[in-house]
Amino acid sequence: MNIALLLQMAAYEMADRAAIGPADAGLDFAAFGARAAAAAGWIARRDDAANVAYLGLNSPAFPIALFAAGMAGKPFVPLNYRLPDTELTRLVERAAPCILIADPEFLARVPALPGVTVLSRDAFLMLATTEAPLPEAAGDESDIALLLFTSGTTGEPKAAILRHSNLTAYVVQTVEFAGAGDDEALLVSVPPYHIAGVSAVLTSAYGGRRIVQLPAFSPEDWVSLAEREAVTHAMVVPTMLGRILDVLESRGERLPALRHLSYGGGRMPVSVIERALALLPHVDFVNAYGLTETSSTIAILGPDDHRLALSGSVAERRRLGSVGKPLPSVRIEIRGADGAVQPPGIAGDIFVRGEQVSGEYVGRKAIGEDGWLRTNDCGWLDEAGYLYIDGRLDDVIVRGGENISPGEVEDVLRAHPMVRDVAVFGLPSDEWGESVAAAVVPADTIDPQLLRDWVRQRLRSTKVPEHIQFRAALPYNETGKLLRRVLKAELSR
Amino acid sequence: MSATCNTEVAVVRPAKDAVLQCGGLPMIAIGAERPAGAVPAHGLDGGTLIGKRYADPDSGLEVLCTKPGAGSLAVDGRAMGLKEAKRLPSSD
Numbered sequence: 001m002n003i004a005l006l007l008q009m010a011a012y013e014m015a016d017r018a019a020i021g022p023a024d025a026g027l028d029f030a031a032f033g034a035r036a037a038a039a040a041g042w043i044a045r046r047d048d049a050a051n052v053a054y055l056g057l058n059s060p061a062f063p064i065a066l067f068a069a070g071m072a073g074k075p076f077v078p079l080n081y082r083l084p085d086t087e088l089t090r091l092v093e094r095a096a097p098c099i100l101i102a103d104p105e106f107l108a109r110v111p112a113l114p115g116v117t118v119l120s121r122d123a124f125l126m127l128a129t130t131e132a133p134l135p136e137a138a139g140d141e142s143d144i145a146l147l148l149f150t151s152g153t154t155g156e157p158k159a160a161i162l163r164h165s166n167l168t169a170y171v172v173q174t175v176e177f178a179g180a181g182d183d184e185a186l187l188v189s190v191p192p193y194h195i196a197g198v199s200a201v202l203t204s205a206y207g208g209r210r211i212v213q214l215p216a217f218s219p220e221d222w223v224s225l226a227e228r229e230a231v232t233h234a235m236v237v238p239t240m241l242g243r244i245l246d247v248l249e250s251r252g253e254r255l256p257a258l259r260h261l262s263y264g265g266g267r268m269p270v271s272v273i274e275r276a277l278a279l280l281p282h283v284d285f286v287n288a289y290g291l292t293e294t295s296s297t298i299a300i301l302g303p304d305d306h307r308l309a310l311s312g313s314v315a316e317r318r319r320l321g322s323v324g325k326p327l328p329s330v331r332i333e334i335r336g337a338d339g340a341v342q343p344p345g346i347a348g349d350i351f352v353r354g355e356q357v358s359g360e361y362v363g364r365k366a367i368g369e370d371g372w373l374r375t376n377d378c379g380w381l382d383e384a385g386y387l388y389i390d391g392r393l394d395d396v397i398v399r400g401g402e403n404i405s406p407g408e409v410e411d412v413l414r415a416h417p418m419v420r421d422v423a424v425f426g427l428p429s430d431e432w433g434e435s436v437a438a439a440v441v442p443a444d445t446i447d448p449q450l451l452r453d454w455v456r457q458r459l460r461s462t463k464v465p466e467h468i469q470f471r472a473a474l475p476y477n478e479t480g481k482l483l484r485r486v487l488k489a490e491l492s493r
Numbered sequence: 494m495s496a497t498c499n500t501e502v503a504v505v506r507p508a509k510d511a512v513l514q515c516g517g518l519p520m521i522a523i524g525a526e527r528p529a530g531a532v533p534a535h536g537l538d539g540g541t542l543i544g545k546r547y548a549d550p551d552s553g554l555e556v557l558c559t560k561p562g563a564g565s566l567a568v569d570g571r572a573m574g575l576k577e578a579k580r581l582p583s584s585d
Contacts, residue, residue: 001503001557009559013543136523172505172557174581177544186585200585207583235585262584288584297584328579 001168002137003145004040004071006206007033013178018210020060022229023185026210027060037133039068039124044134046099049117051147053077053095054192055088055110056103058213061121062192063201064128065101070164073139077147078193082478085109091149091157092116141165147362148195148292159362160292162195169355170199170295171206173329180209187226187234189214194479196235196265199296209233219243223253230257235288237265237480242272245279254280264288264297266481267389267407269414270321277310289323289389291375293366295356299332299387300324315382321411322386330354332387333372334380347380347390347403378405395484397426397434404436404463406484412458413438413465418446423474425484427467427491438465439487441473467491494523497533500541500562508554508568515541516564533564541566547573 010019011033018024019032027035043052052069054076056062062078069076077095079088081103089110092100097115101124110118119127141164149157186209190197204211212229214222222244226234236244241263248254261276261283268287277285284303290296301324309320326332333351334342342348351372359367367373378396379389390396390405397404406424413422421441426434440451448468455464469491475483494501497516501523504513513520516533532538541547541558548555549568555576556566566573 001505001559005503005559009543012560168503169505172546173578175583176578176580179580186583196585203583203585209583233583260583262582264584284582286582286584290584300582300584302582327581 001141001172002070002073002139002164003167003202004036004067004137006168006171006202007036007067009177010205010208014208017182017208019205020063020211020213022212023210029205029208032064032205034133035064035125035128036067036071038131039064039128040071040134040137042127042131043068043072043074043099044138046117048115049074049097049099051075051077051095051098053079053092053098053100054102055079055081055100055106056121056192057081057215058188058192058197059103059121059215060213061101061125062197062213063205063211065124066192066198066201067205068128070145071134071137073137073143075144075147077149078198080149080191080193081106081109089113094159095147139164141168146198148193148198150292158364160358161360161362162295162358166295166356166358167199167202169329170297171202173356174297174327175203175207177206178208180204180207182208183230184232185210185212185229187212187214187222187229187231189217189222189240190235190237190265190479194265195290195292195296200235219247223247223251223255226255226258227253231255232257233260233262234258235262235264238263238268238272239266239476239480241268241276245272245275248279254282256282258283260284260286260303262286262288264290264323265479267391267410270411271414273306273320274310277306287323289387293357293359293373294330294352294354295358297327298330298352298354298356299326301386319382319386322382322388324387325385326352326387327354330356332381342380344381344383347378347405349393350375350377350379350387350389378403395425397424397436399426399429399434399436399462400432402462409436409438409455409459409463409465412455413440413451416451416454418443419451421474423482423484423487424465425488427488429466435467436463436465437467437469437488437491439469439471439474439491442470494521494525494560495562495564496521496527497531498562498564499560500558500564500566501560502541502547502556502566503559504554505546505557506548506553506555508549508552511549511552511554511568513554513556514567514570515562517567537565537567538563539565542575546576546578548576549573
């Protein structure tokens with residue numbers, strides 16, 4: 001199944017329903033489908049282009065280009081506009097021969113390159129209304145629909161491959177077709193080059209939910225847009241949520257139309273989600289765990305689990321720190337160092353399997369012959385099947401043979417009233433192999449010994465940070481991932 | 494696509510040697526010519542619903558209806574059942 005079929009079905013069934021932009025002045029599904037088909041016609045006629053690269057912020061051009069490229073049978077390659085020009089140019093060269101659709105302000109960032117046909121966003125939107133449409137989707141479901149360059153820390157970024165079959169399996173198995181109410185609107189603030197930005201477009205089209213796009217995230221703009229467009233649904237990464245809550249508190253705004261807020265893309269501090277639950281009691285919260293290589297979500301902690309966590313037993317409260325249960329359409333296993341499947345409560349490598357899992361990069365397959373993908377995350381399942389993520393395998397601190405999860409120590413430190421933000425990581429140690437270090441953003445001056453005592457009272461002594469560094473801020477990437485490696489490199493010097 | 498009505502489907506889970514029928518006749522490739530005058534046979538005209546999944550447990554074949562029509566889906570003469578999926582909270 002081609003991803004374009006998801007939109008064609010929506011255009012057939014919900015032609016008059018608002019699809020993109022303001023409810024009264026945006027595109028309905030019929031117009032959305034027609035523009036994608038016309039743009040697909042133009043793309044398909046560019047025989048010399050193998051890929052469709054996209055360099056732009058969130059705007060209607062993004063969903064149209066995503067479906068159009070899919071329909072034309074050419075991989076869509078959204079690029080990270082935050083990269084320096086030289087790196088961006090290298091990625092465009094890797095996508096060539098290609099069409100490059102770029103926002104006007106980004107056109108000058110990439111020089112003229114052989115095999116690259118550059119099109120401004122406005123020119124693209126124009127031809128999406130004038131070109132002869134492609135009548136049927138081209139190619140096969142095993143074709144590549146999406147190439148996402150993953151933010152590598154060393155060397156060239158890897159290009160993760162997602163095929164039409166992976167993406168449509170995810171959508172069809174997790175979303176009810178036309179299941180959204182006609183008043184529903186999703187606020188999209190993750191960028192087009194993030195898997196969550198792509199899956200938001202695919203699942204909203206299939207579900208029949210209008211999308212409202214925020215070109216670039218700021219908490220003030222997010223709250224204003226959510227309020228103005230009566231947004232009912234939204235997805236945020238953890239760093240966004242804390243800042244959004246600050247704005248809601250200072251404005252006294254409670255977003256009465258908002259019903260559903262999902263979060264993912266990194267570890268959510270329990271203190272932040274507890275604050276969100278208290279501030280927005282009318283909202284359903286969903287924690288989603290997924291990877292680029294799995295077409296987005298593979299495990300979900302649902303609204304009922306969140307509510308139970310507020311009022312329930314110790315075990316139920318602890319689940320707020322989990323990412324919930326695997327989707328019915330995927331299987332998750334925890335494996336030990338010897339490859340054996342681990343029983344509940346024992347941590348190990350998280351493996352995942354399912355039709356939405358690609359586990360492929362250009363030039364390399366990361367998935368096993370048996371279809372299982374190693375996520376490179378470390379975690380464990382509880383007796384009831386809830387999944388807990390300890391962190392990236394490379395982030396786990398091995399101190400004197402003991403595995404220490406940075407997240408566990410961070411949660412304890414963050415609960416201290418004088419700690420605004422914190423990151424825990426390992427530093428090389430002659431005595432222990434690695435020792436525990438913490439970078440702390442303090443609310444006010446505090447004696448580091450008090451923080452050590454705080455941790456010692458709540459966790460065992462091996463988990464007490466030997467090094468504590470105070471900083472004004474922690475390094476995050478633009479989608480809210482904490483850059484522990486940056487801190488580690490600084491303090492290892 | 495159906496030879497007897499407007500139904501179109503996408504195969505979600507393929508099955509070997511299973512002949513997919515709609516309205517009593519084998520389904521044909523999208524874009525192929527429908528036989529003139531063919532309509533769903535009596536008793537095989539319950540219709541299909543867009544966005545619904547239909548499954549045949551015997552062969553394992555599963556399809557998604559991408560365009561609705563008047564015929565009913567079957568595999569080797571066995572009517573395909575509607576597959577009810579558990580509704581999941583939205584996560585994107």
